[in-house]
Amino acid sequence: MIEKLAKNLVNLKKEFVSLYEGHSQIQEVIPISISELFPIEQQDLELLHQFTAKNPIYYNSYEKVIGCTPCIVYEGDINKYWLSSIQHGSSHAPFSPTWMMSAYVGTLLAKELGYSEVIDIGSGDGRIAFCGKVLDMESYSVEIDDMLVDLQKFLCITLDYNPLCSDAGMFDYSSLNLKQPIFFIGGLAQMGGVSLASEVIEKINSISDLWPNSGWVFAGTLSQKYAPDPKNEAGWGTLIEKNNLKSIQSISLPAAWTFHESDDTPYIFAQPN
Amino acid sequence: MTSTDDLSQMFDDESLKLQNLINLADSKSDLSVHEIVETYYQVMNVSSMSTLLKEQVESQPNSLLDKIQVIDKFISEQFNSNIHPQIMKTLSTSIQETTEKLQSGNLGKKSKEEIESEAKLFEELRQKMSTREFVEQYNKGL
Numbered sequence: 001m002i003e004k005l006a007k008n009l010v011n012l013k014k015e016f017v018s019l020y021e022g023h024s025q026i027q028e029v030i031p032i033s034i035s036e037l038f039p040i041e042q043q044d045l046e047l048l049h050q051f052t053a054k055n056p057i058y059y060n061s062y063e064k065v066i067g068c069t070p071c072i073v074y075e076g077d078i079n080k081y082w083l084s085s086i087q088h089g090s091s092h093a094p095f096s097p098t099w100m101m102s103a104y105v106g107t108l109l110a111k112e113l114g115y116s117e118v119i120d121i122g123s124g125d126g127r128i129a130f131c132g133k134v135l136d137m138e139s140y141s142v143e144i145d146d147m148l149v150d151l152q153k154f155l156c157i158t159l160d161y162n163p164l165c166s167d168a169g170m171f172d173y174s175s176l177n178l179k180q181p182i183f184f185i186g187g188l189a190q191m192g193g194v195s196l197a198s199e200v201i202e203k204i205n206s207i208s209d210l211w212p213n214s215g216w217v218f219a220g221t222l223s224q225k226y227a228p229d230p231k232n233e234a235g236w237g238t239l240i241e242k243n244n245l246k247s248i249q250s251i252s253l254p255a256a257w258t259f260h261e262s263d264d265t266p267y268i269f270a271q272p273n
Numbered sequence: 274m275t276s277t278d279d280l281s282q283m284f285d286d287e288s289l290k291l292q293n294l295i296n297l298a299d300s301k302s303d304l305s306v307h308e309i310v311e312t313y314y315q316v317m318n319v320s321s322m323s324t325l326l327k328e329q330v331e332s333q334p335n336s337l338l339d340k341i342q343v344i345d346k347f348i349s350e351q352f353n354s355n356i357h358p359q360i361m362k363t364l365s366t367s368i369q370e371t372t373e374k375l376q377s378g379n380l381g382k383k384s385k386e387e388i389e390s391e392a393k394l395f396e397e398l399r400q401k402m403s404t405r406e407f408v409e410q411y412n413k414g415l
Contacts, residue, residue: 023389060385077388079395083375 001039002109006251008037009101010264013254015067024060024075026256028052028099032063032070040104047134048100050158055125056151057081057097078256081124084147093187093196095124095148098219098265100131102253106184106217106267107131109251113269115182115215120161121168121200122186126152129161140176142168169199174207182215189235190226193218197236201243212272216245219255220266234266245270277330281337284322288344291315295347298356302363306400309360313411316352319344353415361412364405371398 031038058076085094118132120141129141139161143149152163187193205211220234231237249269258264294312323341330337
C-alpha cells in the first residue's frame with residue numbers, strides 16, 4: 001500500500017510540474033481529502049495542511065485539481081534560511097525541504113517497519129519529525145541552525161515534535177532513552193550527508209544495545225550532477241557497507257530539490273546486519 | 274598530422290582571444306559572472322596549450338617557442354599578478370554587499386511579487402558564490 005501511495009505521489013508531482021506556471025522558489029501540493037489514489041486518514045491530511053499553512057516559508061496557496069485529485073498548492077521561499085544556514089561552520093548542507101506528503105509517506109513506512117521513534121537529523125523545519133508525531137510515534141528533531149529551530153518552535157505548537165537545537169554529531173542521544181528509533185539523515189551523501197550520518201552512527205554505536213534496534217533512512221540522488229558511489233544505493237552504498245548496514249527498502253518521493261528533475265529522491269531504508 | 278605552422282596559428286588565435294579578454298577585464302570593474310568564467314577558462318586553455326607545445330617544440334629553435342614565452346609572461350604578469358587578485362577582491366566585496374543587503378531586507382511581511390523579485394537577487398548571490406569557489410580553485414593552483 002505504501003509503495004503504491006509513493007508511486008501515486010510521484011505521478012501527482014509529474015502532473016503538477018506540467019501544469020505549474022508560477023515562479024516561486026519552492027512549491028508542493030497536498031491532496032485536500034482522502035481518495036482512492038491517496039487513502040490517508042482525513043485527520044492526518046488536515047494536520048499536514050495545518051503545518052504547511054502555518055509555515056512562514058510558504059507565502060501563497062491556492063486550490064487546484066491535479067489529474068483527478070483536488071489539491072492545495074503551496075508556494076514558498078527558503079532563501080533567507082539558506083543564507084543563514086551557509087553561515088554555519090558546522091552545517092553540512094543548506095536547508096531544502098522534502099515535500100510534506102513525502103515526509104508523511106516516509107514516516108508511514110518507518111512505522112510499518114516497526115520503529116517507534118523518529119529522529120529527524122538536520123531537520124530543517126522539522127517536517128519529518130512532525131509527520132512521525134502525526135502517526136503517533138515519538139519524535140525528535142535535531143537542527144543546528146538556530147533560525148530554523150526558532151521556526152520549528154513556532155510550528156510545533158500544533159503537535160510537539162521536540163525541536164532540539166544542537167549539532168547532531170555532538171548530541172547526547174542516550175538522553176532520549178530510545179528503544180526502537182529510526183534516524184532520517186538530512187542531506188544527500190554528496191552534500192555532507194556521509195559525514196553527518198557517520199557522526200550520528202558513531203554516537204548510536206556507543207550506546208549499549210541501541211545499535212541493533214536502530215533504523216536509518218538516507219536521502220539519495222540519481223542525478224548525474226554528482227559522482228556516483230561505487231557501491232551504489234543512490235550515493236550511500238559505501239557508508240552502508242562500511243557500517244555493516246543492509247538496505248531493506250527504497251522508495252522514490254518528490255522533494256523541493258528534485259522538482260525540476262525527472263528522477264525523484266530515492267529514500268534508502270537500512271538496518272544493521 | 275598537424276604541422277608546426279598549424280599549431281602556431283592555433284596558438285596565435287587562442288592567445289589573441291585571451292589578450293582581448295584580459296584587456297576587457299583590465300578596463301571593466303564590474304565583470305559579469307559569464308565574463309569572469311570565460312576569462313579563466315581561456316587562461317587555463319592557453320596555459321595548457323603552452324605546456325603541451327613547449328614539450329613539442331623545445332628541441333628546435335623557432336618563433337613558436339618565443340611566442341609561448343611571451344604569452345606565459347603575459348599570463349603571469351598581467352593576469353596572475355594583477356587581474357586575478359582584483360577579480361577575487363571584487364567578487365568578495367560584491368558577495369559581502371549583496372549578503373548584507375539581503376539580510377537587512379528580511380524584516381516585515383512582503384508581497385508575493387516582492388518575494389519573487391528578491392529571489393532573483395538570491396540567485397545572483399549563489400552564482401557569485403559559486404564563481405568565487407571556481408576562482409579560489411584557480412588560486413590554489415598558482
